[in-house]
Amino acid sequence: MEPKNKFMKAALTEAEKAFQKEEIPVGAIIVRDGKIISRAYNAKESSKNACGHAEILAIQKACKKLNSWRLLDCEMYVTLEPCPMCAGALINARMKKVYIGTEDEKTGACGSKLNLLEDYTFNHIVQTEKYILKEECSRYSQKIF
Numbered sequence: 001m002e003p004k005n006k007f008m009k010a011a012l013t014e015a016e017k018a019f020q021k022e023e024i025p026v027g028a029i030i031v032r033d034g035k036i037i038s039r040a041y042n043a044k045e046s047s048k049n050a051c052g053h054a055e056i057l058a059i060q061k062a063c064k065k066l067n068s069w070r071l072l073d074c075e076m077y078v079t080l081e082p083c084p085m086c087a088g089a090l091i092n093a094r095m096k097k098v099y100i101g102t103e104d105e106k107t108g109a110c111g112s113k114l115n116l117l118e119d120y121t122f123n124h125i126v127q128t129e130k131y132i133l134k135e136e137c138s139r140y141s142q143k144i145f
Contacts, residue, residue, distance in 0.1 A: 014041040025140040028054035038062040055086035081108035087116040097127040101137025
């Protein structure tokens with residue numbers, strides 16, 4: 001199996017965990033040197049925290065594991081296009097690249113509603129690659145939206 005698909009499947013496993021807990025079914029993982037260093041799924045409802053997005057939680061775990069807020073050599077795989085808050089966190093964490101499963105036409109900030117990662121000049125550029133296992137990822141967003 002191609003590494004991109006393997007890692008997105010791991011993110012889909014996280015999305016399934018969220019779905020089982022009646023959360024918005026989004027999963028994210030962070031990879032460094034070909035190994036998963038953090039995993040997370042949406043936990044807004046259970047944590048009663050608006051910042052409980054899978055991307056934010058995965059970034060927090062990776063920063064703790066690496067003992068650094070800079071994730072320069074890391075890549076994120078996320079099942080649903082990041083919102084503005086999460087896209088900003090990717091920039092601020094200095095993430096190398098984000099692989100996106102499917103678009104979020106309501107709040108997507110990586111091309112659907114706006115594109116914070118490509119249309120603006122910030123202090124760091126996050127590379128993007130879209131539509132990794134799009135059909136599988138879309139099934140989760142259709143369950144809720």
